[in-house]
Amino acid sequence: MIISSAADYRGAARRRLPRFLFDYVDGGAGSEATLARNMSDLATLPIRQRVLKNVAEVALGTTLFGREQALPVVLAPVGLTGMYARRGEVQAARAAQSRGVPFCLSTVSVCALEEVAPAIPDPIWFQLYVIRDRGFMRDLLARAKAQGVTTLVFTVDMPVPGSRYRDAHSGMSGPNAALRRLLQAMAHPRWAWDVGVRGRPHILGNIAPVLGKTSGLEDFMGWLGANFDPAIEWKDLDWIRDNWDGALVIKGILDPEDARAAVTLGADGIVVSNHGGRQLDGALSSIRALPAVAEAVDGRLTVLADSGVRSGLDVVRMLASGADGVLLGRAWVYALAAGGERGVATLLDLIAKEMRVTMALAGVTRIADLDRAILDRR
Secondary structure, X not given: OOOOOHHHHHHHHHHHOOHHHHHHHHOOOOOOHHHHHHHHHHHOOOEXXXXXXXXXXXXXXXXXXXXXXXXXXXXXXXXXXXXXXXXXXXXXXXXHHHOOOOEEEOOOOOOOHHHHHHHOOOOOEEEEEOEOOHHHHHHHHHHHHHOOOOEEEEEOXXXXXXXXXXXXXXXXXXXXXXXXXXXXXXXXXXXXXXXXXXXXXXXXXOOHHHHOOOOOHHHHHHHHHHXXXXXXXXXXXXXXXXXXXXXXXXXXXXXXXXXXXXXXXXXXXXXXXXXXXXXXXXOOOHHHHHHHHHHHHOOOOXXXXXXXXXXXXXXXXXHHOOOOEEEEOHHHHHHHHHHHHHHHHHHXXXXXXXXXXXXXXXXXXXXXXXXXXXXXXO
């Protein structure tokens, strides 16, 4: 199969994966209206085409939280990615390292911090959920520090899990889920051998101390529902700031008031995000929310954004709308499922190529020059 875009990787992933895994990463909440708007609102945001601007040299490098990187992108935290390729989080981290961008490990990854962080020389980022057990959160923070993590991404838009109907139909949850997953795995022998057999252990490495080393997907889904903390408030985040001396990024901001609250907290950055359309179906798309949020913080912290990004063109649109950097989510998981480490590295090459083309045709040669002036408002 010829791969020329993230869309091609999505098709390849769909063919390779059991349905329960493909639908888990591909699906959204409710009727998936917000999931669809994330992409459609980006796709319909026009860019001014300019000519005769000397675009012989287009530079894509930038700096986030004091570290130089080759592209203004980050591989976003996505749970269970060790089920999409053998020891998937390690493969993705290596691909990110090879292309000079950060990798952010999810709390609910298959591979633990202690397996992923030593796999590459540069520090990884780590994502933490709001969890009822504060002692467990402190332990995770200590483990992250011990592994050299410099940037903590604290996800705040999941006080309760969203209504994800696809999971019940696919076998991720619902009646006879374990049997349905087994039958699906048998229908995908390449995945079953490479990941299902050779990719063991299939545990959630970071939360194994509380789930046990023999935990499975049922334990994962049950743990999520029982341990997210809907009582969390902004004042409760003070102890995170007190217990973390690295960069602190608050992920899940859509409202300007919440963005200003993150500034007051002392956060170093925020992620404008609706969790990829997986939480509140009916929320604004990230690209629609981004300009007002960026204006509200007025440069007082780093603004990142995600949700709906499938190409280098989308990355440029996000940057022009106020983001300092962009998190890639589903796009890199599709590539991981289809091609492992090489697939993720190739995806990042495609993103870079698409960015260069878009910037050149918009008459821009530096990331710092991407702002709303390149958007066509006619």
